[in-house]
Amino acid sequence: MAARPPASAPRSAAPVTRALAGAPPRTPDNPISLARIETILARGASAFGLLFALQSLQVVNGQLDAMRPAWSIAFLVVFFGGLVWTCVAGVIRRGVVPAHATVALVFVLALATWPFAIVPETLSTIPQPFLYQELTVATTCAAMAFRLWIAVIYTVAVPLGLGFLEVAVRHGVITPLDSFLQVLYSIILGGSVLMIVTVLRQAALGVDWAQGTALTRYSHAVRQHATEVERVQVDAIVHDSVLTTLLSAARTADPAARKLAATMAANAMGHLAAAEQGTDDDASVPLRAVAKRIVDAASALSAPFVLETRDLGARTVPVATAEAIYSAAVQAMMNSLQHAGTSAETITRTLVISGHGDEGVAIDVVDDGVGFDQRRIPTERLGLRVSIKERVAQAGGLVTIESAPGEGTAVRIRWPAPSDAAAPEAPILPGDLDAAPTERPDRERGDR
Numbered sequence: 137m138a139a140r141p142p143a144s145a146p147r148s149a150a151p152v153t154r155a156l157a158g159a160p161p162r163t164p165d166n167p168i169s170l171a172r173i174e175t176i177l178a179r180g181a182s183a184f185g186l187l188f189a190l191q192s193l194q195v196v197n198g199q200l201d202a203m204r205p206a207w208s209i210a211f212l213v214v215f216f217g218g219l220v221w222t223c224v225a226g227v228i229r230r231g232v233v234p235a236h237a238t239v240a241l242v243f244v245l246a247l248a249t250w251p252f253a254i255v256p257e258t259l260s261t262i263p264q265p266f267l268y269q270e271l272t273v274a275t276t277c278a279a280m281a282f283r284l285w286i287a288v289i290y291t292v293a294v295p296l297g298l299g300f301l302e303v304a305v306r307h308g309v310i311t312p313l314d315s316f317l318q319v320l321y322s323i324i325l326g327g328s329v330l331m332i333v334t335v336l337r338q339a340a341l342g343v344d345w346a347q348g349t350a351l352t353r354y355s356h357a358v359r360q361h362a363t364e365v366e367r368v369q370v371d372a373i374v375h376d377s378v379l380t381t382l383l384s385a386a387r388t389a390d391p392a393a394r395k396l397a398a399t400m401a402a403n404a405m406g407h408l409a410a411a412e413q414g415t416d417d418d419a420s421v422p423l424r425a426v427a428k429r430i431v432d433a434a435s436a437l438s439a440p441f442v443l444e445t446r447d448l449g450a451r452t453v454p455v456a457t458a459e460a461i462y463s464a465a466v467q468a469m470m471n472s473l474q475h476a477g478t479s480a481e482t483i484t485r486t487l488v489i490s491g492h493g494d495e496g497v498a499i500d501v502v503d504d505g506v507g508f509d510q511r512r513i514p515t516e517r518l519g520l521r522v523s524i525k526e527r528v529a530q531a532g533g534l535v536t537i538e539s540a541p542g543e544g545t546a547v548r549i550r551w552p553a554p555s556d557a558a559a560p561e562a563p564i565l566p567g568d569l570d571a572a573p574t575e576r577p578d579r580e581r582g583d584r
Contacts (some may be wrong), residue, residue, distance in 0.1 A: 169347075170404070173340035177333055178232040181280050182222035185239070185273040189219055199266050207253035209244050215270065218242055224279065235431075237281035240290065243267075243274035247298055251305045251580035254315055267298055268318060275326030279333045291330055295322040324501050423497055424452040426458045427489045430465045430499070434487050439473050442484065447491035460531035461499060464524045465489075468501035468547040476505025476545065504544035510537060 158330045169493040196243035199209050219240040271294065278290040303312050315440060427445050434441045453461070465487070474487050484505040490497035525548065533551035 170337065170340040170344050173211055173336050173452075174232070175226070175229055176278065177336065178222075178229070178236075179226035181236070181276050181333075182219070182226040182313050185276055186216075186219045188273050189216060189270060192266060195269050196266045202255050204253045204255065207249065210244075214242050215239065215246065219273070236277040239277040240274050240281055243270060243277075244294065247294065251301055254305065264318070265298070265302060268322065270293060271298060271322045272325050272329070275322070276329050279326075279330040284334060287330055291326040295319045295326070299321075324496055372420055384517065419455045420452040421455060421458050423448050423453055423491075426453060426462055426497070430487070430489060431460055433462075433466050434469055435468060439474055439483070439485060441469065442486040445489045445513070448489070449491060451491060451497065453497060454531075457531040457533070457551055460527050461497060461533065461551055464528050464535065464549055465499050465501060467524050469550075471547075472501060472503045472505065472545065475508070476503040492550055493552075497549075499549040501547040501549075503545070507539045507541050507543045507545050509541055510539060524549075 146515075196212070202235045218235065222232070222235040222239060225231040247267060250265065274294065275291045278294075279287045281287075282290065296319055299315040303315050304309060335529040420442065428449055431443055431445070434443060469485070469487065476483055476485070483503055483505050486500070488498075488502075490498050524537075528549055531551065532553060533549060534553035536548045537545065538548070539545035
């Protein structure tokens with residue numbers, strides 16, 4: 137006896153995906169999974185078998201006088217007891233295969249011993265062996281318990297064996313044609329049940345496989361996304377904290393520059409420590425606190441910024457968003473200090489933090505310095521692309537940069553990103569600043 141093996145559809149993708157999302161693992165809700173189909177088939181087959189067998193009790197009772205009592209009692213107790221076992225196993229979903237296999241094998245044993253259990257004097261009075269009444273029940277149990285090829289052999293061989301024994305034992309009472317027609321009917325009925333069971337199992341197995349494949353691909357995409365987010369974060373930290381600090385320290389030529397380098401070094405240590413500790417992505421902070429951090433950072437820089445905050449209200453932003461817009465704003469101000477020009481008296485720098493939409497935030501960092509051509513910035517530069525644009529984009533925001541040689545620069549940070557994926561009109565433009573822009577061809581274009 138060989139039980140049908142369980143399906144091997146991938147099932148590990150769901151716990152992995154939920155683990156990446158920070159939720160406890162659980163199996164996805166699949167209404168037509170193989171496990172559910174097996175449960176439905178087990179309960180349906182057991183109920184059908186028991187009811188069909190009970191329906192034949194009248195025929196069995198009419199033939200008890202033609203059978204030896206010991207055989208009849210043993211068959212009825214074991215066969216009907218096995219059917220009750222299948223019903224219980226279907227309800228509790230345990231021992232389904234052994235229960236159905238027992239019924240199928242008991243019927244084969246009864247078939248093999250049936251010729252010896254008949255009272256010879258009654259052969260001519262029996263219209264048809266009652267085993268035909270239980271044959272469909274036995275083939276149904278075989279379809280539930282055995283591998284497909286074993287179930288096919290059982291469905292064909294057992295009815296043929298019963299027909300052969302009937303013709304051999306009741307020779308002269310029943311013709312081979314009558315027995316063949318009864319056997320053919322039993323094979324067709326048992327084959328139909330086997331076909332239904334097989335089709336349902338294959339369909340459910342295909343659904344399980346497709347779902348497992350989809351979840352595996354999704355978990356792979358989640359991992360790739362997490363890797364990309366981490367790469368952007370690492371690139372931003374390296375550019376904002378480490379690389380910028382080293383470059384500034386190497387270019388120090390006066391006390392103000394050395395003071396700026398020291399401040400940047402302290403900020404770098406803070407960024408690295410914060411990156412190591414991580415943040416609680418589900419928490420939120422008041423927008424006023426974020427604005428205060430940005431204003432404090434601007435106040436500590438070597439060149440003054442015209443500071444303005446408005447319409448902040450009681451808004452809050454997620455911690456990850458707060459870190460993203462804070463770092464992007466500070467990087468934009470650092471870029472202005474490093475690349476807008478060297479003369480603080482002739483350059484006006486402005487920082488505006490305001491409410492954006494119903495719950496968003498808008499940050500504008502504007503100067504009337506030398507400006508630059510964005511098309512000429514190499515792709516390997518990290519300042520604008522990673523430290524500002526990608527960092528805010530990962531948090532669900534949008535950054536637009538307005539600049540041209542000799543016309544100043546405006547970095548506009550919006551969170552959340554506008555629905556049309558374009559930055560709304562901002563209240564401040566580079567040309568609106570009091571100081572007129574001047575071209576400084578001697579200024580080396582750096583990493584913005």
